[in-house]
Amino acid sequence: MLQNEYFRLYHWLRMMNEEDYSKNSAKLFWNVQFIYELVLAKMELDSSNVKYTINSNLRSFDIKHIQDVEFLRNRTAYFEEINGLPTLYNEITKKNVTRSINQYLTHWFYPYKGKFHPQMIRALLNIMRIKKGETVLDPFVGSGTLALEAQLMGINTIGIDISEVCSLISRVKTQSLKWLADIQKEYKSLTESIEKFAEKSEDKIIEEISKLVDTIKIQELRNFFLLAKLISHSDKSRRSKKSFKKSFETNIKRMIESLEMFDELQKTHNLILGNTDVSQADVRNLKLPASSIDGVVTSPPYSIALDYVENDKHALSALGYNLDTIRNEFIGLRGKGKSKIDLYNQDMKLAYQEIDRVLKENKYCTIIIGNAILNKREIKTVELTIDIFENLGYTLVKNVDKIIFGLYNIMQAEKILVFKKS
Ligand SMILES: C[S@@+](CC[C@H](N)C(=O)[O-])C[C@H]1O[C@@H](n2cnc3c(N)ncnc32)[C@H](O)[C@@H]1O
Incomplete structure (x- = not known):
């Protein structure tokens, strides 16, 4: 009898604890497995002014203070529950016709190699404190991952890509609804x-x-x-x-x-979607007014890691392009050996100067980039990027290591570089 009472009390206390625990906690999605994701999850909470401690299992955070719980539930990328209630992103990711958890809604349209991880992009838009109705730019928009994520958050996007296949994919993903x-x-x-x-x-x-x-x-x-x-x-x-x-x-x-x-x-969810404006154009000559952009998130072509013309040759040929002619306009595909790297560096400098021209003061520019290996030599693209931005007067406010899959022989890791224009 005494033992029964004891168990009842024990279960009641546990229930109370669990209730309290879920009332003041943020639970990570089960697919958050890498250290960089945990770092970005923490940064998401920091950017919403949440005070927290991380639990010892590293799967959830105890919330000590939160200003706007609804804002966090609607915006967060890495948490499936806040205070025991599902987040909006939890609902969004369920809308998926594929077997891949990242390819929800229209993200899966076209098998584009080297796409962003959408969850990471959502988190970065939070970390950069981009508000609804503001405009972000991705001047290497590729398959439009940023355009779709920003749209879901009510943020407007301007997307640019030299490849017509990319501008087409991005437009169809975001403008067909x-x-x-x-x-x-x-x-x-x-x-x-x-x-x-x-x-x-x-x-x-x-x-x-x-x-x-x-x-x-x-x-x-x-x-x-x-x-x-x-x-x-x-x-x-x-x-x-x-x-x-x-x-x-x-x-x-x-x-x-x-x-x-x-x-x-x-x-x-009565979502007010952001507008997207995607065009085929060259990053080195943006047709945008100076100081018109509230944030940039982009991943430039890797100097030698991926040949974007070769990757999409079937689609580009079906659109009537001569592959040899268009190669010259793609950054990273011109030249051979050392001259290829020099041309890449020159082009990236021009690209970053253009990004700087259109970005407003005190705003953030996030570049996701890695160092490739050529003939056992590391090509220092990360260092070059930091150097160019610092010379343009930017401060590197975050530098996060990120693992990459699929390019093992050429590149194993990349950096998430968050610069502030000041
Ligand atoms: C790493 S990919 C971007 C992938 C994108 N973040 C995504 O989620 O799909 C780099 C892109 O840069 C584009 N690119 C190459 N040269 C360019 C140029 N001169 N101007 C604009 N885009 C260019 C390529 O076509 C490619 O789509």
Whole structure:
């Protein structure tokens, strides 16, 4: 009897503790596994003026003081719960048609190599204290990870990329939601027409699909189906067994499903989305007024690690580009050996001067970059970047080490460099 009483009391005390614990705590997502993510999670709390201590298991934080709990619940990237309640990002990441946890909503559109980790981008926008309605720039926008994350936070984005494939991907990811009803209608008539091609050869089917896509009058609709076609070109180049027609139909279906999830998310949470303005242009000559940007987050091409023309050659050729001609405009692809590195360094200096011109005073510029290894020699791109920004009058306020996957032989780690213009 006495023992029963003891257990009841013990369970009651535990329950109370757990309740208290969840009432004043921030719980990390289970997929937060790296030290750099823990560092960014701490920085997110710091930027919201939260006072906290980290629990010994390193999976949660005890909150001592918090000014605006709703703000943190809506903005945080690394916490799945604040004070026992799910965060908005917890809901966002559930809207996913893929098996990869980072590829929620439209992030998965097009298999682009070397994308940002969206969770990290959301955290950086918090750390840089970018407010709703402000404008951020990514002048190497690639597949538009920053554009979509900023949009979800009500922040406007200007995205620039020299590759038309990239500007197309970024636009379709962030601008198709408004056109969902029209896309669904177009899909019905398109699939009916495609059914008639069943007996034709693969090349003929590609030709007919291209003609159908080209005749779509509204640009936003045409872009959506054009991207589905480019994803199928990429599928074909990697998994030749899958028929182009099948891959095209499946891609459109899944893309529409993703937009439907996006629509539901926006309606359920009354999200006011940020605007995105993405164009094909050169970072060395930004068509933007001086001091017009509230923050920059970007990842420049790595001098020798990735050949962006080679990576997207199927899509670029399908858009009608001559690969040899456009190579010269891509930073990091001109020249050979030592001259390649020199040209890269010169181009990056011009790029950073342009970024400096358009960024407002007292704002942040975050560069994610690593040192590549060429012929067993380390190319000091990180040091060069710090040097250029310090000469432009910036202060390096954070320098975080980050692991990278997928480029093991050339690059194992990169840096998150947060500079302040002052
Ligand atoms: C590391 S990737 C950016 C990836 C991006 N952060 C993402 O999440 O997908 C670098 C990008 O720089 C672009 N680029 C190369 N030269 C450029 C130039 N002169 N002007 C603008 N963009 C350029 C490449 O096309 C490539 O998309």
